Amino acid sequence: MTLASGLGLLVPAPPRVLTLDIETSPALAYVWGLFDQNVATSQVVEPSRMLCFAGKWLGEKRPFFHSERAGGKEAMVAAAWEALNDADIVVGYNHVRFDIPHMNREFLLAGLVPPSPVLHVDLLTVMRRNFKMLSNKLGYVTSAVGLDSKLETGGMELWNRVMAGDEKSWAKFRRYNLQDVVITEQLFLLLQPWIKTPHAGLWSGSMSSCYSCGSGALVPHGLSRSKSSSWPLVQCSGCGVWAKVLRNGETRPV
Numbered sequence: 029m030t031l032a033s034g035l036g037l038l039v040p041a042p043p044r045v046l047t048l049d050i051e052t053s054p055a056l057a058y059v060w061g062l063f064d065q066n067v068a069t070s071q072v073v074e075p076s077r078m079l080c081f082a083g084k085w086l087g088e089k090r091p092f093f094h095s096e097r098a099g100g101k102e103a104m105v106a107a108a109w110e111a112l113n114d115a116d117i118v119v120g121y122n123h124v125r126f127d128i129p130h131m132n133r134e135f136l137l138a139g140l141v142p143p144s145p146v147l148h149v150d151l152l153t154v155m156r157r158n159f160k161m162l163s164n165k166l167g168y169v170t171s172a173v174g175l176d177s178k179l180e181t182g183g184m185e186l187w188n189r190v191m192a193g194d195e196k197s198w199a200k201f202r203r204y205n206l207q208d209v210v211i212t213e214q215l216f217l218l219l220q221p222w223i224k225t226p227h228a229g230l231w232s233g234s235m236s237s238c239y240s241c242g243s244g245a246l247v248p249h250g251l252s253r254s255k256s257s258s259w260p261l262v263q264c265s266g267c268g269v270w271a272k273v274l275r276n277g278e279t280r281p282v
Contacts, residue, residue, distance in 0.1 A: 029235050042229045042242070043116035045086035046146075047216065049208040050127045051079050051201065052109075054187060059060065069220050078134050078147075079190065081127075082205040083111050084213055086119075091209045105134045113143035117226060119216045121166045122152040147226040151215055158222050170211045173218060178211065179204045221268040224281040235278040238264035239271055246271070 056074040057067050067087035080095035081104070094107040108131055112118065120127055128148075135142065155164050162168070162231055167178035179205055216223075228242035229235035237244050243266035252261040252272040259272035260282070271279040 030072065034225055041231060043088075043226070043228070044117035045117045045119060046083055046111060047086070047119040047209050047213040048083040048123065048127060049110065049160070049205060049212060050081040050130055051205050052076050052130055053079050053191060054184075064160075074227075076130075077101075078108070079131055080105070080167065080201065080205055081108050081111075081131070082202075082209040082210060084209045086213065091206050092204055093202055095198070097204070102138065105138045105140070108145050109135055109138075109140055112146060117149060119149045119151065121213065121215075122146050122150065124148050124153070125148045127150060149216065149225055150221060151212065154223050156245075161201045163244050166208065166212065170215055173215070174215045175218065176207070176211050179207045221270075227279075229267060236273075237279065238262065238269060239264060239279045239281060240266040240269040243267065246279070 038121065039098065040267070046050070053074075053076055055072060055076045057071045059065050059067060059071065067131060076208075078096075080093065080097070082091055082093045084091035094104045096104050098104075099107075099195060118128075132142070152164060152166075153160060154238070155169060161172065171177040179200075187199055190201050213231060223240070225240050227239040229236060229237055229239065232242050234244070243264050246262040247265055247266040249261045249263055249270075251258045252270075259274060261272055261280070263270050270282045272282050273279055
């Protein structure tokens with residue numbers, strides 16, 4: 029919903045869906061060995077931090093990128109806060125347990141209040157819940173289903189060069205970060221029939237449409253049954269998702 033200028037009216041609008049991915053630095057510490065080390069906080073010289081982040085708005089052609097290298101850390105953190113604050117739904121791959129907590133730490137350290145609440149779609153959780161893949165790593169999954177894959181980084185050596193400020197390495201780092209966002213969005217669109225996304229009607233105002241994509245093209249397919257109840261079963265001819273129809277006409281995930 030958007031607020032009509034000067035009228036105070038809520039106007040239906042599609043949700044702003046943001047796919048994001050961040051890259052972080054390794055923590056730097058003094059150690060006395062390579063194996064079975066317990067590193068105390070007193071040994072830490074520099075904790076991990078967010079180096080950059082990439083994002084892409086669903087429906088827009090190009091992803092975007094911000095880094096501490098290009099505009100400074102303060103501007104990068106502010107841009108990340110603005111992106112999350114503008115989003116209705118955030119899509120990522122293990123972002124609920126990794127990216128978001130890292131970003132929240134940066135917001136806290138920058139003295140920022142929390143961005144506005146969002147709904148999350150974590151595709152790693154979707155994969156683990158619905159499929160038994162040999163590996164749930166993002167690059168393996170996207171390659172297995174015929175999508176683009178992650179860019180090769182060469183491992184820790186790229187991070188070493190990035191931390192040293194090498195320009196060519198930063199350019200590769202940028203491409204790597206942007207590619208992760210692009211393939212994550214591709215996977216999101218492919219997995220849409222498998223995802224119990226937030227109901228599209230929360231933004232369109234039509235809770236009787238497809239809860240996933242908002243389409244009204246719902247094809248009846250008999251009944252959906254639980255142990256003690258049943259509901260009309262429909263399938264969206266647009267995105268393929270299955271839904272049950274409540275007595276009030278609203279759709280819900282099966």
